[in-house]
Amino acid sequence: MTDIITVALSKLDADPRNVRKTYSAEGIEALAANIRADGYRLLQNLVVRKGAKKGRYFVVAGGRRLAALNLLAEAGEIAKDYPVECKEREGEIATEISLAENVMREEMHPVDQYEAFDALTKQGKEIADIAARFGTTETIVRKRLALARVSPILLQQFRDEDMSFAQLSAFTVSDDHERQVTVWNSLPSWNRDPHSIRRALTEEMIPATDKRVQFIGGLAAYEEAGGPVKRDLFDDRNAGYAVDAALVESLVAEKLEATAATLRAEGWKWVECSATAPGGYHAMKRHYPEAIPLSEDDQAALDAAEAKYDELAELIESGTADDEAEAKLADVEQRIDALNARTEAYSPEALAQAGTFVFLDYYGRLAIERGFVKPEAVDEAEDEDGEGLPSARGAAKPKAPSISHSAALTEDLTAHKTAALRIELANNPDVALVAVVHAMLLSVAYPYNSERSALQLSLTHERLEPSMKDAESCKGLSAFNDLAENYGHHLPGKPAELFDWLLEQPQGMVLSLLAFGAAHSINAVEKKFTDRNWGIEQANQLGRALKVNMPDWFETTGDSYFKHVNRTTIELAVRDAKGSEAELSVRAAAKKSEAVTIADRLVAGTGWIPAPVRIAPAEPKQELGAESIAEDEQFPQAAE
Numbered sequence: 001m002t003d004i005i006t007v008a009l010s011k012l013d014a015d016p017r018n019v020r021k022t023y024s025a026e027g028i029e030a031l032a033a034n035i036r037a038d039g040y041r042l043l044q045n046l047v048v049r050k051g052a053k054k055g056r057y058f059v060v061a062g063g064r065r066l067a068a069l070n071l072l073a074e075a076g077e078i079a080k081d082y083p084v085e086c087k088e089r090e091g092e093i094a095t096e097i098s099l100a101e102n103v104m105r106e107e108m109h110p111v112d113q114y115e116a117f118d119a120l121t122k123q124g125k126e127i128a129d130i131a132a133r134f135g136t137t138e139t140i141v142r143k144r145l146a147l148a149r150v151s152p153i154l155l156q157q158f159r160d161e162d163m164s165f166a167q168l169s170a171f172t173v174s175d176d177h178e179r180q181v182t183v184w185n186s187l188p189s190w191n192r193d194p195h196s197i198r199r200a201l202t203e204e205m206i207p208a209t210d211k212r213v214q215f216i217g218g219l220a221a222y223e224e225a226g227g228p229v230k231r232d233l234f235d236d237r238n239a240g241y242a243v244d245a246a247l248v249e250s251l252v253a254e255k256l257e258a259t260a261a262t263l264r265a266e267g268w269k270w271v272e273c274s275a276t277a278p279g280g281y282h283a284m285k286r287h288y289p290e291a292i293p294l295s296e297d298d299q300a301a302l303d304a305a306e307a308k309y310d311e312l313a314e315l316i317e318s319g320t321a322d323d324e325a326e327a328k329l330a331d332v333e334q335r336i337d338a339l340n341a342r343t344e345a346y347s348p349e350a351l352a353q354a355g356t357f358v359f360l361d362y363y364g365r366l367a368i369e370r371g372f373v374k375p376e377a378v379d380e381a382e383d384e385d386g387e388g389l390p391s392a393r394g395a396a397k398p399k400a401p402s403i404s405h406s407a408a409l410t411e412d413l414t415a416h417k418t419a420a421l422r423i424e425l426a427n428n429p430d431v432a433l434v435a436v437v438h439a440m441l442l443s444v445a446y447p448y449n450s451e452r453s454a455l456q457l458s459l460t461h462e463r464l465e466p467s468m469k470d471a472e473s474c475k476g477l478s479a480f481n482d483l484a485e486n487y488g489h490h491l492p493g494k495p496a497e498l499f500d501w502l503l504e505q506p507q508g509m510v511l512s513l514l515a516f517g518a519a520h521s522i523n524a525v526e527k528k529f530t531d532r533n534w535g536i537e538q539a540n541q542l543g544r545a546l547k548v549n550m551p552d553w554f555e556t557t558g559d560s561y562f563k564h565v566n567r568t569t570i571e572l573a574v575r576d577a578k579g580s581e582a583e584l585s586v587r588a589a590a591k592k593s594e595a596v597t598i599a600d601r602l603v604a605g606t607g608w609i610p611a612p613v614r615i616a617p618a619e620p621k622q623e624l625g626a627e628s629i630a631e632d633e634q635f636p637q638a639a640e
Helices: 025-037 063-074 091-103 110-122 127-133 138-149 152-159 165-173 177-186 194-201 211-215 218-224 245-264 296-318 325-341 348-353 407-426 429-444 475-488 495-503 507-520 533-546 567-578 580-587 592-603
Strands: 003-008 012-014 046-050 057-061 083-088 270-274 355-360 366-373
Touching (some): 012 063, 025 063, 046 091, 057 063, 057 091, 110 127, 110 138, 110 152, 127 138, 138 165, 152 177, 165 194, 177 194, 211 245, 211 355, 245 270, 245 355, 245 366, 296 325, 407 475, 407 507, 429 533, 475 507, 567 580, 567 592, 580 592
Antiparallel strands (some): 003 083, 046 057, 355 366
């Protein structure tokens, strides 16, 4: 039987046969808000059975609704004997009814939620009111409404279960429906993760986490300058994107120029600004400031400031300092820095010959590097000792058709090569030790030859992700990041403790950390303009010493290589990997996309990789007799 009856709220009790025993306080409060918004009416009647005492009823189904009504009664919003419409059912099947209500339900589809919320907003309802009315958060409502940005074609794909909600959410970063559909169709099925979708849609935008945006004061400063912002409600790691890249660059340049104006007043021959570190500036000749004795008054002021600093520091360390001690200490530090700055200065000759670079460092901080002298124009074919510089692209090529790579692709491929070299070196302390010592000796024993090492030791660590088209697929980068995380669990948390900790470690651990640290500095990336030709060449020597097998770290596929080169290069690459018959199969393709697919299939499993990512073999050494070496070129004899 099923009868509709009205029961006073005070006569309703929770049923011990109700299979659902636990409710969240937040959920009950949200449901109470929903009931309140609808005039204290229930959308669904409670299901009850007769209780143990006359006139009382157990609530078989609707325990959360009962708890919400009791909450409203306790708050005085409804009477304790508030009439509640109920359906009375037989007590024998109470457990089955309770189980059916809790199990046989399905959450509302997100797109249906979006359409419902959208309809309410069009009626003039505020987001806060919608959230309160339906017992949810404003963030959830905003996320559902954000689906309005997504193409109806993609919404239908989601309805048809051809994409996940995470994939659908990624498209909300753009309002361009045509672009969204194009991105979805162009991405291979195995690469349609949310990150890849967002990256494809925002490739012309600048994320809030970019060092340039951080340098100008964040998106707030950019917006204040009139820049439009695109925000992604579904990406908690990113606060949004700057749409106008030109404005960002302009604001960065404006801030750098403000610093440059001060530096020009110092009298430098030139001051140059850039958003990134100038290429190869460490190898340039440099002037350093000369020591200047302080005047008696300045020396006395410095001595007094240092004494005051020691006094304040001792009070702070002992815990007896007052609340203003920290601020006083900071003021004293500034006085000491200002006085120490007077102890050195650049000579007039240095100012007349040299200049200053103003740029953003790796972390987006303002960097000022003074005293650099620009090299005179030299014959690029030879270095100072008459040796020919190795070409960044290899020896001159014949005019016949050959495999060609764009500068961007060469940078991408050699970034993969660098990632592989880094993880291999990190796992080989013996070679790492030799590589580090080699790099150090080039700096101290062979002036102006530091670029002959693949290691950029200062220590310089250049991020590889910007040079890669798909950094997430790089095996070497992934392995190196895992290794970094592993070492992070062993190192002490405070930098001040690191030295003493290292002293306590066995030599094997120190050597492993040496290899790990040295690996960060490897750079075999070939950019369009580079003055690191010797260093890039030495990376192959390093790779041979490490016995790196690049096919273990890079797989040649349509996405990683073939779609980035021209038809001729695709054909020649396939011929190189599989022979002339395979080349004919590619040549027969009507479109480049077909040629890419065919090449992908033919080269798969062969281990073939393009030249820029290979470890080049050693050139054969020429045997020289002792008589061919001049006497004055022999090793000098020790003085007797």
